[in-house]
Amino acid sequence: MKKRLYLELENCIGCRSCLAACTQCGGHEERNRNYVYDVNPLVNRQTMPLMCLHCENPACARSCPAQAIQIHETGAVLSALVEKCIGCQNCTIACPYGIPKFDTEQNLMYKCDLCIDRTKDGIPPMCASVCPSNTLQWLTDEEIENKKKQFNLDNGKWVTSMPYLEGETNVKVNLPGILQGITKLY
């Protein structure tokens, strides 16, 4: 059954376990490929992860003059192929979320490949495996549908990809506010 990365931003506690775990995926050369931001550090402790959303029509791949960024059959937008990447950094500019990172020494772009060694066989990516707060989850489409029903936001929206910055995405993101629609037990 196809599973997707699903983000519930409300849950993030800023532990950056996802970044630590990213370095532990065998294919990641011990470099983390995503971000966790302090939203307003002088005011409160709100944090949020910024993960590659694995766009269905990704700007990074479209902007690549060397076809170095491949899209896997699972929908994962892969890191640049070492033999094809020319180090032009178009992708880092094109991505509206600022995901691709650049290694100046190797003259090579690298980005989240959704732990393709794992996810191609249905094993959750490292970040979603370890996330202690369930900010990052690895869910079936049915489970994501249930999430939509569970969380009725008063603005009628619940994913950041609506309106899209860059078309439909494989990763689904739940905006902060999941508790708005909850009926209290007592």
Next chain:
Amino acid sequence: MQRDKFFKEIENLNHPNEKLIKTHCSYCGMQCGMNLRVNIQTNKIIGVEPRYDWPVTVGKMCPKGVTAYQQTNHKDRLLKPLIREDASLKGTTEGFREASWDEAYDLIAKKFTELQTEYGKDTLSVFSGVSMTNEKCYLTGKFARVAMGTRYIDYNGRFCMSSAAGGFLRSFGVDRGSTLPWTDIHETDCLFIAGSNTAECHPTSMFRIWNVQERGGYIIVVDPRETPIARRADLHLDLQPGTDLALANGIVNQLIELGYIDEEFINNHTDGFEETKELVKEFTPEYTSMLTGIAPEKIIRAAELYGKAPNAVVMFARGVEQQHKGVDNVSGYTNMALVTGKIGRPKSGVATFTGQGNGQGGREHGQKSDLLPGYRKITNPQHVKEVCQVWGITPEEMPQPGVSAYEMFELMEEKTIRGLYLLCSNPAVSAPNQNFVRKALKTLDFMVCSDFYLSESAEFADVVLPAVTWSEDEGTVTNIEGRIIKINKAQEPVGESKPDWQIQVELAERLGRGKQFSHLKSARDVADEFRLATKGGNADYYGATWDKIEKQDGVFWPCKDENDQGTPHMFLDKKFYHPDGKAKICALPYRPPAEEPCEKYPLRLTTGRVVYHYLSGNQTRRIPFLHDMCPEPFVEVHPETAAKYNMEHEERVRLFTRRGEAIYKVKITEAIRKDTVFVPYHFGHEDSINLLTIAALDPISRMPEFKACAAQLEKVEMKKVQ
């Protein structure tokens, strides 16, 4: 029962040429399940893989857990024993030379014997810790009493769990840190969490805690800081540090006033209600507000939310326990569960977030100055007799009770104690009032330190013994829930390092006590003797065999025999462990912190953890990812307070108390009270906040008041800093 809705069947990724060793994390009481990845050619640990099938944490890990494996083959590992002849270099890393085990053992045996011949048996001391297996904790207690023959043994649980232990013993007659399994937590209706920065200190509890709110339940958080969990809580009670008991009394008063008490439960299963009712009358919302700084309506609301909840769990941690009334705070908050009868059934109860990996098991089996295995008392002749039978000594040989961890430093300073065997702890960072503690360590005639890195405390030693990390030995630990679990060995010890149980057996032989130790040739041998030594005690582990632990995903104590599956929920029969079977509702007069702010020291200083570091930081500060995320301490200051002192974000300032001073970078945040500053305690030498903290001890638990003292801030000239 154990496989709840968070459990998913997931197969692990197996890399070629690797095997996975199932085990648990080396750090906090959560003891998250993990697999260590081991290269089958080199037989070295090379990484980590989630352990999806561990029912408590289902693969989740915090950043410390993810990188824990990097400790084992770290470049800083001690590979051989070290000896230093030049005592003038104590307190530095200088002057050590490598030695053989034989030379080190001979020297230790010679010095220990000389000191005891001249000054008596009790001139030696043992300071240990609970970040190690039950087997090691057990044997350390036996080693001190039987091989060294000294009364002076105590451990770092005095800086961690001893107030929870004292409070639970008084309220329930038994000290199991959680009365219910963690797999109940997300199913309760209200969590009352006091003095726990859960998101940073026990992060893998968070998916269960958030789920309470998703289900429509409530989270109430008590903390002077708006921690990540407080930020999303339904109610944040932002109290002044050190005023928990007033709040607990205030809430109990409201529970009574608003009619949320369970009279039947109180009458049948508790003592002390009337006296307590009388005492808390004074703690009206207004009076409680005056003492704690929390708005009166928030106090009433907390009582309503907790009182109305069909099921609720009261939870707390070091925030309430590391005070000179920590035991009273624990019993005070426990009163909430007892007056409402929300205990002794699934989804309701009381729990403390155990700080160290084996904070629970390590405090039960004889490392504490007055305890013997199975939570037996060294002052009880029958208990002593039972243990002596297992140990093969006579009751006359059993030493008297000693003193608490901090008090041992006082005895060192006055030369009552002249020798120290330190293991599994780093008091030169973690003890309060560091200027005094470091002086006491320097005063020692002879000190042995066993560790796997050269810790700040090892810098005071004459002999340093290279111990193994958790991944190079096996044994059991007892996690936050009271569940006994198995740690497995993933690789051979690096260099010449040895497990502490082996070091103690070999040293005991040198000290002429081979008869009581030589039969212990493996961790399993120690385990078997240990289980026997607990048999019949309150903390009975006899039935918790390693096989049963593997088969059942852990065993909750008490577990008395082969057929006993253990006790996930305590008190289901409403029987408590006091002789009359009743729990104690405690009437607890309020006391303010030992040191209140004044004109000269107008701020309240409180200390705690960050998510990237563990305890004294001796382990985590060496891990690149964790170091990068938090390389140095800081002082958290509210913007209005910073403005008053004309201080800017990231400016270096001097923070000082009556005991010491340090320079810290200012971190401005609105997420802290204006009258309070916070510094994390994971850093050593001149960065240690414990240079400033106060050694005001709880009268029962002897826990120092790390969480509240009076301090002052001052701008510094940049030249002075450099």
